[in-house]
Amino acid sequence: MNTKRFFFLFLICISVFNQASAQLPAKKAVAWPKIEAQMKPWTRWWWMGNAVDEQNLNLVLEKYAAAGLGGVEITPIYGAVGFEKQYLQFLSPEWMNALHYTVKKANALGMAVDMNTGTGWPFGGPQVKPENAATKLIVQDYKLNAGEKLTESIKVKETKQDFAKLQALTAYGPNGETEDLLPLVQQNGVLNWSPKSGTWTIYAAFAGKTRQMVKRAAPGGEGFTLDHLDQKSVDVYLKRFTDAFGNKPQGVRSFFNDSYEVYGATWTPTFFAEFKKNRGYDLAKHIKDLVSKDSTSGQIARLKSDYRQTMDELLLDNFTKNWTNWAHGLQSLTKNQSHGSPGNLLDLYGAVDIPETETFGSSAFDIPGLRRDPADVRNVDPDPMMSKFASSAAHTGGKSLVSSETFTWLTEHFKTSYSQCKPEAEQLFLAGINHIFYHGTTNSPVNVPWPGWLFYASVEMNPNNSLWPHAQGLNNYIARCQSILQAGKADNELLIYWPIYDVWNKAKGLDMALKVHDVDEWLHPTPFYKLAKDLSKAGYSFDFASDRLLSRSKVAPNGIKTAENASPYQVLIIPASKLMSPETLDHIVQLASDGATVIFQELPQDVPGLNDLEKRRAKLKTTLSKFVFTGENGTSGYKIGKGKILLAGDVQQALVQNSINRESLTDTGLQFIRRKNNDETYYYLVNHTAKNIDTYLALNAAGKITLLDPQSGMIGAGAMQNGKVRVQIKSGEALFLNVAQNQPQNIAWNYLNKAGSKINLNNPWALHFTAGGPALPADQKLDKLSSWTDLKDPRLAAFSGTGVYTSNFNLTAKNAREYVLNLNQVDESARVWINGQEVGLLWSIPFEARIGKYLKKGNNTIKVEVVNLMANRIRDMDQKKIQWRIYHEINFVNINYKEFDASGWSVMPSGLIGPVTITPYF
Template identity: 55%
Template sequence: MKIKNIICLSVICLAFGNLSAQNPWPPTTNTAQPWTRWWWMGNAVDEKGLDKQLTTLHKAGFGGVEIVPIYGAKGFENQYINYLSPEWMKMLQFTTNKAKSMNMGVDMAVGTGWPIGGPQVDEQDAATKMIVQTYTISSGEKFSEKIVLKDEKLKNLKRIKLNIVTAYNEKNEAIVLTEKITSDGSLNWKPDSGKWTVYAVFTGKTLQKVKRAAPGGEGYTLDHFSPDATKDYLKTFDKAFGNSNYGVRSFFNDSYEVFNADWTPDFTNEFKKRRGYDLSPYIKYLVSDEDNEITTRIKSDYRETLSELILNNFADNFTSWADSKNSKNTNQAHGSPGNLLDLYAAVDIPESETFGSTVFDIPGLRRDSADVQKSDIPDINMLKFASSAANVTGKPLISNETFTWLTEHFKTSWSQAKPEVEQVFLSGINHVFYHGTTYTPADVPFPGWLFYASVNFVPENSLWPHLKGLNSYIERTQSVLQSGKSDNEVLMYWPIYDQWANPKGKDMAFKVHNVEKWLQPTPFYQDLTKLSKIGYSLDMISDKMIGESTFQNQRIQTTDKGSSYQVLIIPELKYLPETTLNHILKLAENGASVVFQNEPKDIPGYFEVEKRRNELTSLWNKIPFQNQGETMKIATFGKGKIILSFDVAKGLEYLRIEREKLTETGLKFVRRTFDGGKYYFIVNHTSKEINQFVPMNYTGKQTTIMNPENGDFGVAEVQNNLVKIQLKPGESLVLKTVENPDKSIPKWKYIEKTDSPIILNQPWHLSFKEGGPELPKSRNLKKLEPWTNFSEDPATQSFSGTGVYTTTLNLNKKNADDYLLKFDKLYESAKVIVNGQDAGIVWSIPFEINIGKYLKKGKNTIQIEVCNLMANRIRYMDQNKIQWRNYHEINFVNIDYKAFDASNWKVQPSGLDGQIQLMPLHYSK
């Protein structure tokens, strides 16, 4: 046992760089390491292949995998394994055993492809939609038409049911005729007068099937609104798993992409039970897009009911089932027609998703418009729905499907991944899953099996040798972000009833992919953006969460395990339930501070409108507002304070809620609190270098700077709550503030000045060590150039792999404190070896690395092992019509979801270009 402990400590020390007894970094765990979604194509896996790939992933710094079976490759059908079959369960058990032996974790999807469904979903449990047919009937006319379903696609289904029949005259007077329909569809009713329109509502089926299904997983998608459907679906897993969880840490459900599912067989009964009235007389307004009060109120109630059904009947049951297996569950709530905050909060690990790439101001960061999605995503405020739900309810892990369609295939570098994952961290997320890794059998040639929407985190990727740089960075950062609790001071209410009152459409899906429609235009979003920019840290809160909150120890406490907050903001809105206002006033009465951006105008929904509206007005009128200047009203309410101001920032300022002024420099941050101190994770996504004293709200008795790229640390220089920070564009750091100083920690090494750079413009030797389709010829270079400049050697144009640039440097004197090796242009990442010693990986902007401790006076040998993109080799294969993509289902597509073809691509520059400088550094004493 002692020997094992020594080995473990050695591994930790290697992972975190220059560590000793005073190491301020939190202990690392496999959840701090990145995980990856692991596609099993056709489930064509075997023990030898699983062992090899898990070992490879472990060595690269992954902490776990998430198994998602999908469609298979053609020609391997005889190796397919049916999902959840005994053979599949045997492969799962082997995987979890092997992973456990390396301290890795294993999650798995509860289904194949997405959204969940499969052969166990019969017609009754399949996703359901309402089908509305209309008829006209006038007094004195004989109505001979049968009220039966006309949709030919659904006529043969057994579960089609006529739910509601309601007639409306020209005055919009309604008569419910459901009981007047005979078994053959005849209408046993005649109007006494006037012309009537009859609305017939059928319970239909969407007929949607699982997308990208694996063998054994094909079938209808699930009716998420039905408790029986959810329970029936999970019985298949009970049968396969028995009393064991097979070592699965968490069962995963992908984003809700069930299209046109807006009903469930028992909807009318559930609606009446939850909303207090029968929907039947109002069905006309539900299917109308007319912008009137009845329509908006009926639709609001309908959408609220759908939200409660998916929460109670799917999310809650899914969590209970996973917990019964002694496992956790992970759920992507986005895309669903429900309150995202409540849905994320209902599971053990809420998971968000990024899709596409973000525009950053970092100089030198490559972003070719032809290689990225044309969209407004990712959006940091969208990501905050998942982290807010976790923070408010005390979930320690918030995960994220990261890098989905970051750029075009084979063109993503690790330097592009870094700011994207930093934005995920800044949203409060702390447990990233790469999207992703595809299992490939050993006998499949380059590029192996690939999934069409991912960055290829696979060993066949020519950038793989340097992935440890990105993974180690994420591991260090997440070790901090998984410590303690989120330390956001502001809660902001999500006015979902303003969304639900939209007169257009029926169900309302809150998707990652259309935030420009439902999120970005709202005052709520504008407040989030403005307050974050000026230095406030915010979480969102739902009506349900407000109802569960209390005021304790001078703060709003959301749950026993959740975070606590200084203030609650109610942004500009129209609709606010009187029950929510009542809860808000109780919080204020007990001492909470609340800022309203405007007076709530109305209550949502249709039930007892006047009574509830009067209650809302009565509650509001209890607040004894006094004018505070022209733009603000204030009230002392019990032990608390209520502010009414359209400028919520001024309201926060009046309440003396301190913002972090460090954002005035352009820096972004996220803050955590732990017993005895706080962590700040700070990034510079601006175009300018930060070299100054930066204001901090918390500096404690000691502030330590920690570099998540290499693990270095040292005590910061602090003056009057100002911390000296040096950050170049693209760099990040962690600040750890504590009340009990550790005097054994050395001072941070600030760069005081640099001497004139040494330009490495001497001859270089270029050789190639691994890659393909063939190694280019070695050559001597008079100056640094990309190897793709040498088009006379065709191999340089098609090669993807590692090229080695070697030179010697005579250092006449070594009188600087350190030396910085600075790259002008690097395509794409490099391992630096100085005098035979590994100095580290250069993989992110700015492309530079400290190598002083490896240099010596006199002759020095410098090797730079450069890895380039996969793109040139794929271009070559497509130009020569070498078959490499041959899959069932979607096969393989480009970023615009069109057939993939790289034959017309330009050769991507590869290797080193421009100058390499050696900068002598002098540190402040």
């Protein structure tokens, strides 16, 4: 009886469970996220001369939206000659009306608006009076013998320094004595003092002005550059905006600040006081050493490290945090390019809502067929490790977005193809960037003749570009990538400390601006950089940490937490560094005691700075003396509390010994970045090698794997073998892998297996030109494909625009699993139709598409629309001396900042060059 009752209850339980299961929502198949405005690429939008009006704003915004842009970043600059009457004064009521219209129209189009908190760069303008302007330290020296008095007044000798103020006057005696003479200076500058013996040198320190003006300022934005180190000056600067805004939100998503280019700003009037408060000693007694040209003295290096640390604190607190708090009061975010700043870049990036890096110049990739003419590129290689400073600040701070000013001077004007843009954008994605901003788009009224208004240092991402009809190809690719890269959180296992004191501890120079263009000086020579490069190549993922970040990091059950919304890190790595503050070492020890694993490549040797030097040295030495390491094979360990500290010259070996696994997929040459979104892990794989890759990959993340192709949008379940997933990635292509334990089986990915004989499309082609200029060429009949510039019509050598090729081919049988169309050489982008059905845009190498579903047995038609570069038309205009460069200030320059002249260029190949083939796969 009991047995029957138990069986009956068991059936009831099964029934209830089945009913409950039936009510659970089914697990959705893996799909691309819904594309939102923030996932699309945005663009820097130059308002030349602020010559904007509602009619033209309406037209261009509609074109931007239709092409796939998600937002614009308004930066007013200098204007075009002859349009002065249309200029609006920055922040005037008329300008504010234009801003309001822009925000309203953009929002109606599903776009958003960012705004530079100024015009041109850096921050400055008419509200910046001399007392609030960028400040520099001016030092003059005098010599006096015993009994002598100065016969001259102590006043600044440099011209145009009417607002310079004497802040310190220090006398140095023959035996190292110092004496503060400032109280002895009369109001008229006369010094009432003479030395009693020996020869003394007197150093006078003045707070002078750099007199730097806003660069590329727009009407109403002209004026001195701001003193970023002084809070009162920053407040004065921002008040102009607050007043223009009526202290109300303007619908601006984020306020933007360009890279720190405040030249020679070595000082602020409060520097002496801030230095004494923060460093604990009087800098006025060390003026002689501060301005010393000595490049070897350890004592001077320590002094200047303290000076640089003080600048860092002033810039962080008085400008960066202050500006961000102001923006938050207007319900907007801040987006800052911290590079170039004289401070700790990680903290400066981390103090804003959206850290932003930039790429400047062109990278060399091994992708076959990718054009990189040395004459058309700058001798600057963007460094992905530099970009990781911005992404690290975002990841460790739990911020969802990290952006980049992208394609600045990627090539010479008018010669940039979308194929060249793609790997450069991918390199940013691999560095952790997840929001591309084009550099850029110039607002151009419809009545301005071609090529319209253009900025002097950009890739022309605007409707006048002959490539524009195919802009959706690049834009949609970026949007697909960013839709995943903005989801979830970065999934990096390592946290690497950046030894900033080793960077600051240099006796040469004064302030130290850490620029993108100078990484070969302050970044590349360091053990930190070499370690990061080696770990990346080996397949490890990491972010960088500053001293401040470590001070507020905690140990959680699943690793080191740097912020509430940040992913945990499994290991903290301290690269070989000479200098470390005792406070930072104590924080590191505390993390280990609380359960963290810490790996020192080498132990620090000393402390930075001058104040209480021996006391702080003793403290560091005492802490280090407690490390009792034991072990063999190059790695020794010290158990402390719940965690451990390891000492390992070979960091990778230590990681392996502690079961911190690398991603072995990098052995194939593939590069990757990994993100975690709830219970799913995404891998973004990129093939920048010269070879096509078809292999099975082992992943550290376990589960079912779905492949997502960001080029085509295709999705399918990956084929598995011994826990590995098969991937096929051609040179120049990328692929996402979605890994999850619980997901439905998607339709299987259609792999290209056995290739049949190629079908060559050798029938004649008809070529018809549909748009462009200076004039539409005549129709052409082509027995063989070649550059249209080689054809007989003389108009073709000067033509930039769109040509449409049509032909047909015979398919004797349709019996393959898939067919792949390969256009081979395309100059520069193509849109393809097969049998009247649009296949899509083939805008980048390898210019291939799967077309099996469009084919039929027998006769098939093919149409290929091709757009070429602007270069040939610009060349023709310069040869004919047609004036199109009509801008104030810098006007227009070439990639080497010389006068632009395209008249001597060679004609660039254009059109469908092929050969065009179709490959069946069985």
